[in-house]
Amino acid sequence: MKLLACPRVSSITNRDFSPTTYTHMYVYRTLRIEIPWRLVEERPDVLGLAVRMRLAVEEYARRLLKELTGQEEPKLAPEELVCLLTPDRRELARRIIEEVFPKYGLKRYIAEWAKFFWRDVVFHRAVPLNAQLRVGNERDISMAVFVDLKSGIVRVRKLGIPPFAVELKKNNIVWIRERLEEGAKLKLAFLGIERQRGKEPTYGKLYVALVFAREVQQIKPRAVVVVDVNRLDNGVTAGLLVDGKLRQTLRLPDESAVRELRRLHEEISRLDGKAAREADPVRRRRLEDRARYLASKRFRKIRGIVAHIAREIIELAKTYSAAVVVDTMEDETYRELKERNSSGVKKHFLDGLGQLRRRLQHLAQWYGLPYLEERLYSTICPRCGAKMKELNNRRMRCPVCGFNNNRDNVPLIWAKRRYWEILQKTKQPAFSATTTLLTS
Ligand SMILES: [Zn+2]
Structure with missing residues (x-):
């Protein structure tokens, strides 16, 4: 892994590690609460704020990464980002935030939070906000994001626009309670906006993300x-x-589930092909719209399947x-x-x-x-190490020793060995x- 080229990070890991004990890790999970379109329509200032925050964050990240790598749009894996954002870069980051954030009319408070979490801002492309979770009758201590589990409401305030509230769905509340039972605490929140990539980037769904964190000790695997x-x-x-x-x-x-995904793929490519051959612009647009609708359905479907498998x-x-x-x-x-x-x-x-x-x-x-x-390996024979041949029906056969099994089982056999x-x-x-x- 590339981590070896990141001495500062490995020294941090080594410090926390002694061979007889298992490391304590600080871990987090994020819940995304979508802001309904109705609220976005009624409150254009919410959308405006989210876009301004996002633009400020992107300009800051772009300038910081350019200073650090010399490249305009460096493509970095998360591990490489972590390696790059070493503590001695903090001053530079703060200076860029000081310059960039006021240009977007953001409150001082937001820039201060960005400076405190300068690495996370680059990593998540969002400004962390302080947050409180009320489970019972605790006093509201005026954090920017107030999650009230009893009334099922998330209030967002102190961001330079009038406050707004989002209702928690039932499954959101269940999710939060599960995390609390696991010993997690609400650590921060983000006001986020999805960016759709394209020739002209457009901004889509708005959401409030709640970040829960807890300390965990790695188990000794059996x-x-x-x-x-x-x-x-x-x-x-x-x-x-x-x-x-x-x-x-x-x-x-x-x-x-697999069959349904395949059906969706086929339908989308059929529509795409039909749209490409269609001369009438109105009918073509209709076909394209339908294909786009199915593509986003496919996206959600894959995400659901992945979540289920995991x-x-x-x-x-x-x-x-x-x-x-x-x-x-x-x-x-x-x-x-x-x-x-x-x-x-x-x-x-x-x-x-x-x-x-x-x-x-x-x-x-x-x-x-x-x-x-x-x-x-799924193509190398686990019995003799020779390269295997794939027969039909995903069966693998070794030409040297005759070993023969389903392709999907071969990695398991390797793992067993x-x-x-x-x-x-x-x-x-x-x-x-x-x-x-x-x-x-
Ligand atoms: Zn073999």
């Missing part, structure tokens, strides 16, 4: 859950290994105190595939896989389960970008 995430459209295979034996296999999601896998790992080991393709292969299929159906599956990896890592950390990404080595590896303390920030 088993391993191996996840093969090669293709979302073929389903994801997860295997539970205990004492080097395969105890349980999960195939996710179920066939019907939940099932993490549940299994929690039950058996298992480390989560994800078999991933090399980053280069992944990027190559993504570029080659940049507009095709496969891209969405690949995006889904990226989401799944991040989600598994994030949830594993939240529950203190060790997480490891390890290359396990290397069980003790992998288990040992998962016992190394993990460092992750997602756990370092919001603690500055």
